[in-house]
Amino acid sequence: MARRTYFDHNATTAARREVVEAMLPFFRERFGNASSIHLFGQENREAVDAARAHVASLVGGEPEEIIFTSGGTESDNLAIRGAARARRRASKADRIVTSAIEHPAVLKTCEDLGRDEGFRVTYVPCDRDGVVRLDELERALSPATALVTVMLANNETGVIQPIREIAALARRHGIPVHTDAVQGAGKIPVDAGDLGVDLLSIAGHKFYGPKGIGALYVRRGTPIEAISTGGSHECGLRPGTENIPGIVGLGEAARISKRELPREMEHIRALRDRLERSVLERVPDVSIAGAGALRVPNTSNMLVGRVEGEAVTLNLSMSGFAVSSGSACASGASEPSYVLLALGFDGAASQGGIRISLGFANTGEEVDAFLEIFPRVVERLRSLSPIR
Amino acid sequence: MARRTYFDHNATTAARREVVEAMLPFFRERFGNASSIHLFGQENREAVDAARAHVASLVGGEPEEIIFTSGGTESDNLAIRGAARARRRASKADRIVTSAIEHPAVLKTCEDLGRDEGFRVTYVPCDRDGVVRLDELERALSPATALVTVMLANNETGVIQPIREIAALARRHGIPVHTDAVQGAGKIPVDAGDLGVDLLSIAGHKFYGPKGIGALYVRRGTPIEAISTGGSHECGLRPGTENIPGIVGLGEAARISKRELPREMEHIRALRDRLERSVLERVPDVSIAGAGALRVPNTSNMLVGRVEGEAVTLNLSMSGFAVSSGSACASGASEPSYVLLALGFDGAASQGGIRISLGFANTGEEVDAFLEIFPRVVERLRSLSPIR
Numbered sequence: 001m002a003r004r005t006y007f008d009h010n011a012t013t014a015a016r017r018e019v020v021e022a023m024l025p026f027f028r029e030r031f032g033n034a035s036s037i038h039l040f041g042q043e044n045r046e047a048v049d050a051a052r053a054h055v056a057s058l059v060g061g062e063p064e065e066i067i068f069t070s071g072g073t074e075s076d077n078l079a080i081r082g083a084a085r086a087r088r089r090a091s092k093a094d095r096i097v098t099s100a101i102e103h104p105a106v107l108k109t110c111e112d113l114g115r116d117e118g119f120r121v122t123y124v125p126c127d128r129d130g131v132v133r134l135d136e137l138e139r140a141l142s143p144a145t146a147l148v149t150v151m152l153a154n155n156e157t158g159v160i161q162p163i164r165e166i167a168a169l170a171r172r173h174g175i176p177v178h179t180d181a182v183q184g185a186g187k188i189p190v191d192a193g194d195l196g197v198d199l200l201s202i203a204g205h206k207f208y209g210p211k212g213i214g215a216l217y218v219r220r221g222t223p224i225e226a227i228s229t230g231g232s233h234e235c236g237l238r239p240g241t242e243n244i245p246g247i248v249g250l251g252e253a254a255r256i257s258k259r260e261l262p263r264e265m266e267h268i269r270a271l272r273d274r275l276e277r278s279v280l281e282r283v284p285d286v287s288i289a290g291a292g293a294l295r296v297p298n299t300s301n302m303l304v305g306r307v308e309g310e311a312v313t314l315n316l317s318m319s320g321f322a323v324s325s326g327s328a329c330a331s332g333a334s335e336p337s338y339v340l341l342a343l344g345f346d347g348a349a350s351q352g353g354i355r356i357s358l359g360f361a362n363t364g365e366e367v368d369a370f371l372e373i374f375p376r377v378v379e380r381l382r383s384l385s386p387i388r
Numbered sequence: 389m390a391r392r393t394y395f396d397h398n399a400t401t402a403a404r405r406e407v408v409e410a411m412l413p414f415f416r417e418r419f420g421n422a423s424s425i426h427l428f429g430q431e432n433r434e435a436v437d438a439a440r441a442h443v444a445s446l447v448g449g450e451p452e453e454i455i456f457t458s459g460g461t462e463s464d465n466l467a468i469r470g471a472a473r474a475r476r477r478a479s480k481a482d483r484i485v486t487s488a489i490e491h492p493a494v495l496k497t498c499e500d501l502g503r504d505e506g507f508r509v510t511y512v513p514c515d516r517d518g519v520v521r522l523d524e525l526e527r528a529l530s531p532a533t534a535l536v537t538v539m540l541a542n543n544e545t546g547v548i549q550p551i552r553e554i555a556a557l558a559r560r561h562g563i564p565v566h567t568d569a570v571q572g573a574g575k576i577p578v579d580a581g582d583l584g585v586d587l588l589s590i591a592g593h594k595f596y597g598p599k600g601i602g603a604l605y606v607r608r609g610t611p612i613e614a615i616s617t618g619g620s621h622e623c624g625l626r627p628g629t630e631n632i633p634g635i636v637g638l639g640e641a642a643r644i645s646k647r648e649l650p651r652e653m654e655h656i657r658a659l660r661d662r663l664e665r666s667v668l669e670r671v672p673d674v675s676i677a678g679a680g681a682l683r684v685p686n687t688s689n690m691l692v693g694r695v696e697g698e699a700v701t702l703n704l705s706m707s708g709f710a711v712s713s714g715s716a717c718a719s720g721a722s723e724p725s726y727v728l729l730a731l732g733f734d735g736a737a738s739q740g741g742i743r744i745s746l747g748f749a750n751t752g753e754e755v756d757a758f759l760e761i762f763p764r765v766v767e768r769l770r771s772l773s774p775i776r
Contacts, residue, residue, distance in 0.1 A: 006428060012421040012629060020415045027408045027598060033400040036712065037698070038705035040394060070458035070600065073618040073628035105618035105627065112617045205629060210415060212458065212600050212631025227616070229500045230461040230493035239493065240461035241400060241593060243600025246634075310425070317426035324424065 005366045008322045009206075009298060010155050010183060010357035015249065016208040022252040023210065026245040034242045035233065044244050051251025058254035059181070059200055060191030061217045067234045068247050071214040072182035072203030076105040076149075078216055078227050078238065079178040079199040084113060084147045086223035087176060093146035096121045097175075099132040099161070100342045101154055106180050110149070119146070129293035130159035130343045138169050145170075148177045152184035152195075156339040156355055158299025159290035160188065167196035176222055182206055182214075186257040187296040188265070198222040204246065208360075209253030213246030264360040269297035271358055275367050276300050282375045289343055289353065298358040303345060307381045309353045315377045321370055324355040393754045396710045397594075397686060398543050398571060398745035403637065404596040410640040411598065414633040422630045423621065432632050439639025446642035447569070447588055448579030449605045455622045456635050459602040460570040460591030464493040464537075466604055466615050466626065467566040467587040472501060472535045474611035475564065481534040484509045485563075487520040487549070488730040490539055494568050498537070507534065517681035518547035518731045526557050533558075536565045540572035540583075544727040544743055546687025547678035548576065555584035564610055570594055570602075574645040575684040576653070586610040592634070596748075597641030601634030652748040657685035659746055663755050664688050670763045677731055677741065686746040691733060695769045697741045703765045709758055712743040 006014075026047065032040030034048050052063040059066075069075045080096070088094050098110050100123045113119040122140040126132050132150055141148070148170045153160050167177045178199035184190050186207025192200045200217040204210050218224055218237070230239030276288055285305035304312060309325030316323055325337075336350035345353075394402075414435065420428030422436055440451040447454075457463045468484070476482050486498050488511045501507040510528040514520050520538055529536070536558045541548050555565045566587035572578050574595025580588045588605040592598050606612055606625070618627030664676055673693035692700060697713030704711055713725075724738035733741075 004427065008421075008424060008426065008428065011424050011429070012419060014417075014419040015415040017416065020412070023415075024408070027403040027411075028405065029402075031400060031402040032710070033396075036396060036399050036710065037701060038396065038710040038712075039392065039708075040396065040710045041399070070462070070631070071628045074458070074616060076618070077616040103618070108617035108627075203629070210631075210633065211629055212634045228462060228465040229496035230464070230491070239496075240459045241591070241599055243458070243598075245598065246600045313425060320427075322420070322424065322426040322428045324426075 004320045004322070005369065006322045007356045007358060007362065007370065008324050009359040010355065011324055012205045012211065013208045013359055015210050016253060016256055018256060019209055019249045019252045023245040023249040026248055034244060035231065047248050048242060048244060051247045054251040054255040055202075055215050058185060058190065058258050059202060059217050060193045062220070065217050065220055067216045067218055067237050068242065068250070069214045069216055069238055070212055070243070072180070072201050072206070073105040075201035075203070075214045075216040076103070076180050077109055079201055079224070080106065080109045080147065080149055081113065081227045082224040082237070083176050083178060083199060083222065084119060086225045087146040088119070090223060091146075093144050094119050095142065095145045097124060097137065097140045097145055097148045098122070099124045099126060099150050101126050101130065101132070101339045102149070102151055103155055103180055103182065106149055106151065126342050128344050130154060130157045130290040130339070131293050132161050132166070134162060134165055134169070137166060141169060141173050141175060143173060145173060145175045148175055150179060152179045152181040152190065153187065153296045154290070154339060155183045156337055156353070157290040157301045157343070158183070158295040158357070160184070160294040160296060163195045163197060171196060183296065186253070186261070187298055189261065192217050192219065199224070204250040204253055207253055207257050210246050210249040213243055213250045215250065260360070265297050268358050268360060268362070271362055271364065271367050272297060272300055275356065275370065278371050279374065282371065283378050289340060300356045301340070302354045302356065303340065303349050304352040304354055304378055305349065306352070306385055307378055308351050311381050312354050312377060315381065316373065319373050319377070321373065324357070325353060392708045392710070393757065394710045395744045395746060395750065395758070396712050397747040398743065399712055400593045400599065401596045401747055403598050404641060404644055406644060407597055407637045407640045411633040411637040414636055422632060423619065435636050436630060436632060439635045442639040442643040443590075443603050446573060446578065446646050447590060447605050448581045450608070453605050453608055455604045455606055455625050456630065456638070457602045457604055457626055458600055458631070460568070460589055460594070461493040463589035463591070463602045463604040464491070464568050465497050467589055467612070468494065468497045468535065468537055469501065469615045470612040470625070471564050471566060471587055471610065472507060474613045475534040476507070478611060479534075481532050482507050483530065483533045485512060485525065485528045485533055485536045486510070487512045487514060487538050489514050489518065489520070489542055489727045490537070491543055491568055491570065494537055494539065514730050516732050518542060518545045518678040518727070519681050520549050520554070522550060522553055522557070525554060529557060529561050529563060531561060533561060533563045536563055538567060540567045540569040540578065541575065541684045542678070542727060543571045544725055544741070545678040545689045545731070546571070546683040546745070548572070548682040548684060551583045551585060559584060571684065574641070574649070575686055577649065580605050580607065587612070592638040592641055595641055595645050598634050598637040601631055601638045603638065648748070653685050656746050656748060656750070659750055659752065659755050660685060660688055663744065663758065664690075666759050667762065670759065671766050677728060677733075688744045689728070690742045690744065691728065691737050692740040692742055692766055693737065694740070694773055695766055696739050699769050700742050700765060703769065704761065707761050707765070709761065712745070713741060
């Protein structure tokens with residue numbers, strides 16, 4: 001088979017070699033249950049504590065503000081359900097303010113709280129560049145707002161949202177703020193203190209850590225309820241035997257990510273910018289979603305006119321290139337991306353969205369090879385298309 | 389340091405060598421997101437499907453009846469919350485029937501549904517041997533019962549519960565039945581069809597699989613709602629990027645467990661029975677919880693008079709032996725075990741409970757070494773104890 005090139009790092013990443021090496025001893029040698037009082041258990045507490053410190057450092061929190069979960073979706077569910085319920089119990093506030101471009105883990109959770117638990121949800125629109133509108137968000141806030149939840153970086157466009165400004169607006173009303181930073185961590189510096197948020201979700205596998213592990217930062221003193229019940233693990237907020245290999249792997253991914261971020265960002269941004277420039281030069285009728293906004297350096301969402309994104313994705317896959325149309329979480333569905341629709345693109349244009357998301361291991365040669373193939377794929381598909 | 393001996397397999401187990409080997413390629417080489425439509429994603433679907441088939445085979449279900457979760461606690465929460473809510477929505481039934489000796493993942497979930505969602509919970513007592521009383525359970529059932537949830541084997545005593553009989557009683561009323569089989573899978577044959585249950589929880593790390601992964605068997609047609617929201621993974625019942633290494637590891641653990649079970653059960657039972665006989669011969673004032681009942685072959689819960697279980701556990705740990713007082717999930721708390729109290733032991737007796745839980749790698753030599761140490765530890769602690 002031909003060489004394969006992975007340009008879909010917003011879907012998932014390969015764990016770093018050091019991450020897997022750090023995890024390995026905890027499957028068979030140091031396998032104890034961290035809740036056991038004997039040596040086999042206690043010797044693992046230290047490893048869990050160290051990982052917690054690394055994760056805290058990555059997101060600008062304290063170790064005791066980190067709750068380990070099974071991933072980004074669970075972190076989002078815990079943050080939104082847990083904080084909205086806690087606040088309503090204390091203050092009767094029953095409104096949730098979110099944006100129209102959130103990941104399904106946030107959108108569907110808000111919808112569910114609206115449908116099943118009587119919360120009223122406001123979906124703030126974004127502008128043409130995919131930035132959540134601050135003026136609309138501000139208008140949506142009131143003393144009845146239980147929670148604001150807006151993502152740090154959009155998974156489809158990479159557009160960075162004005163979370164610091166959103167948190168400052170919410171703080172005037174004393175409203176807690178959650179941000180889904182799953183697509184931010186490991187791509188840009190993330191500092192919960194600096195952003196001013198109370199809750200922040202991350203997922204290991206999006207920044208070269210293992211799948212099946214994530215974390216929720218919970219600022220000290222933030223009212224929040226557990227959403228599942230069992231043992232008293234993780235300060236009573238997340239029951240279940242600790243996934244020690246996963247926690248250790250997440251910690252190692254966080255440690256390395258923090259150290260390497262400046263170098264990796266620069267490398268990835270240079271590749272992404274060259275790729276975009278070259279595509280725009282070589283392929284007519286392409287526009288870049290969110291090009292006018294701040295974006296994470298690895299993501300490019302190209303709207304390619306007169307083709308279906310899914311057809312492009314499948315053709316590129318046959319040539320050995322992995323890219324995405326829409327997000328992996330919505331794949332299978334060939335509906336136009338709700339994120340691109342929210343940016344104001346029409347249904348036809350939104351179906352032409354190709355998401356390329358680079359990683360630190362990608363090379364200039366891979367970008368060059370892509371630039372050879374991509375225009376040909378688009379041209380062939382356009383020649384077959386009934387839309388001219 | 390002295391040789392260490394692990395007799396706490398009900399808390400957690402070391403993953404089998406084959407399990408770790410099966411997982412390894414999925415961290416870095418085959419790392420794709422199983423929801424991606426490109427090659428990197430699609431090549432992993434097959435691995436997930438194979439693992440699902442192995443897990444289904446272990447619990448006597450069909451592959452499409454297996455939902456992967458992050459572990460036993462999540463499986464229990466999904467089963468109980470998901471099925472009780474679905475049934476109440478359909479039929480107004482609002483009673484949950486469970487037992488007094490369930491794991492906290494079940495007990496606290498039922499309590500929570502009682503406190504926060506208006507369900508009425510009945511806790512059926514057990515007899516002196518730790519077997520849930522069928523007569524009391526039958527009396528508790530009515531058309532208003534939304535769900536019955538009783539564990540397959542108790543984590544502290546190893547006592548096997550009459551799930552087949554319980555399911556038959558429930559079926560007369562058309563009530564769905566969940567069993568927490570976390571302490572049964574890998575220790576005794578488990579067959580959801582034969583048991584007649586609709587929902588059945590397992591956790592990988594209790595039978596030599598990885599931590600952070602579990603499964604819920606959901607019989608085809610069982611009404612159940614998701615308890616978290618996001619992507620449409622796992623038939624819409626459990627959102628979040630699939631933990632592929634964990635799933636593959638769970639599958640491999642299930643495959644080997646099914647194959648090795650008869651041989652391993654016999655080996656472990658012989659060790660356990662010899663250990664119990666010898667302790668009863670050598671140490672006065674010891675009784676075995678659940679000795680008159682059917683038990684999983686690996687577990688012995690010894691009530692040692694005139695000592696505190698936690699002191700025995702710590703002393704044994706210093707001698708290199710890992711055992712448990714109470715369950716790992718309740719550790720830290722030096723309260724008497726609620727399970728032993730439910731068997732009718734008084735508070736003082738219940739504090740003397742020592743749980744020994746053996747695994748396939750334990751040897752006769754380890755049991756011999758334990759039998760040298762254990763009577764001395766008990767004697768010394770008794771000589772220091774104010775209770776004579």
